[in-house]
Amino acid sequence: MKHSLVFWAVGGILLTLxxxxxxxxxxxxxxxxxxxxxxxWLISYERHLQLSPLFYGGMKAFVxxxxxxxxxxxxxxYGYSFLKPYRQGAxxxxxxxxxxxxxVAFLKDATRIYCPNQLxxxxxxxxxxxxxxxxxxxxxxxxxxxxxxxGHPTGAFALMxxxxxxxxxxxxxxxxxxxxxxxxxxxxxxxLRGEHFxxxxxxxxxxxxxxxxxxxRLAGQVLRLAASLVxxxxxxxxxxx
Numbered sequence: 001m002k003h004s005l006v007f008w009a010v011g012g013i014l015l016t017l018x019x020x021x022x023x024x025x026x027x028x029x030x031x032x033x034x035x036x037x038x039x040x041w042l043i044s045y046e047r048h049l050q051l052s053p054l055f056y057g058g059m060k061a062f063v064x065x066x067x068x069x070x071x072x073x074x075x076x077x078y079g080y081s082f083l084k085p086y087r088q089g090a091x092x093x094x095x096x097x098x099x100x101x102x103x104v105a106f107l108k109d110a111t112r113i114y115c116p117n118q119l120x121x122x123x124x125x126x127x128x129x130x131x132x133x134x135x136x137x138x139x140x141x142x143x144x145x146x147x148x149x150x151g152h153p154t155g156a157f158a159l160m161x162x163x164x165x166x167x168x169x170x171x172x173x174x175x176x177x178x179x180x181x182x183x184x185x186x187x188x189x190x191x192l193r194g195e196h197f198x199x200x201x202x203x204x205x206x207x208x209x210x211x212x213x214x215x216x217r218l219a220g221q222v223l224r225l226a227a228s229l230v231x232x233x234x235x236x237x238x239x240x241x
Contacts, residue, residue, distance in 0.1 A: 009210035016202045021130045026197035030116050033192050039123040041194040048193055055189045056152065059182070063155035067097035070165070089164035092212075092219040096161035099215055100208050104154045107207075113148035117194030149203040150187060150196040157183035157208035164216050183208070 019025055033042045043051065052058070070093040077083035077090070113131060118124040127139055131148065135141075159182060162175030187201035 006210050006213055009206045012206040013203060013210070016199050016206065017131065020197075020199040021132055026116075026199050027121065027128065029198050030122075030191065030194070034116075034122055034194065041117065041122075041192060043189070043192040051189075055186070059152075059156060059186055063097060063159060066159060067094055070094045070097075085167055086165055088216070088219050088223055089161070089166070091223060092164045092216040093159070093161040095215050095219055095222075096158040096208075096212060097155060100158040100211055101151065101154045103207060103211065104149050104151055104204055107149055107203075108146040108151060109144075111148045112145050113200075114145040115147035115195050116197055118145065118147070122194060147196060148200050149207065150190060150200040151204075152190050152195070153183045153186035153201050154204045154208065156186045157205050159183075160208060161212055161215070163212070164219075180205075 035041075048056070070090040073083055073086055073090040074094060077087040111131060113129075114124070114126040116122050118126050119128045120126060121128050126141065126145065127136055129135060157179060160176050160179030162179055163172045164175075166172050166175045183201075183205060187196070187198075187204075190196040191198065191201065
């Protein structure tokens with residue numbers, strides 16, 4: 001995955017932010033998922049409880065499991081030589097499932113944007129504003145909003161790091177597409193619930209895409225540092241003898 005992807009992803013972020021700020025495309029899209037007469041989303045709360053084991057809680061558990069397996073591969077690569085080619089990619093996957101969701105969590109706290117189902121235009125209480133606008137002076141929230149960028153799809157998009165784990169071009173492509181489509185499924189599910197606008201999900205995707213090459217480089221630096229520390233420890237131990 002070339003580092004030019006970082007610039008492409010940053011461009012996607014800027015374009016999405018501009019569209020969010022100067023148009024109402026988010027609302028126009030989400031209107032298709034909301035039944036104004038019944039005041040309900042295509043995936044109601046009751047339906048969500050039924051689907052959660054697959055599309056919500058189950059997906060979170062799956063991402064955690066993949067990250068855990070990657071951690072095991074990273075550690076095992078020091079004992080099994082056939083796993084050594086996968087070491088940096090596996091560590092990048094571990095770091096990706098940690099760093100990318102953490103970055104999104106930080107932005108969610110900083111942006112203070114409500115979810116669609118919390119907005120007055122969708123039978124909620126909060127006024128709809130764009131990202132760089134202020135809430136009206138009359139509006140006071142008891143609970144700080146935390147809906148931008150989208151959190152749930154982020155873990156799935158982080159699995160695009162599988163690109164670095166596989167060694168063949170076909171494997172890399174399939175790993176990348178797997179994370180991408182899993183993130184799209186998670187994004188669509190949250191949009192149908194009224195949990196996120198499209199822009200929320202796009203920012204999560206582009207942010208993940210921008211961070212992936214940087215995280216892979218970080219994984220390489222961590223491994224080199226670890227190897228250096230091990231060599232120094234061995235030298236110190238040998239000198240002490």
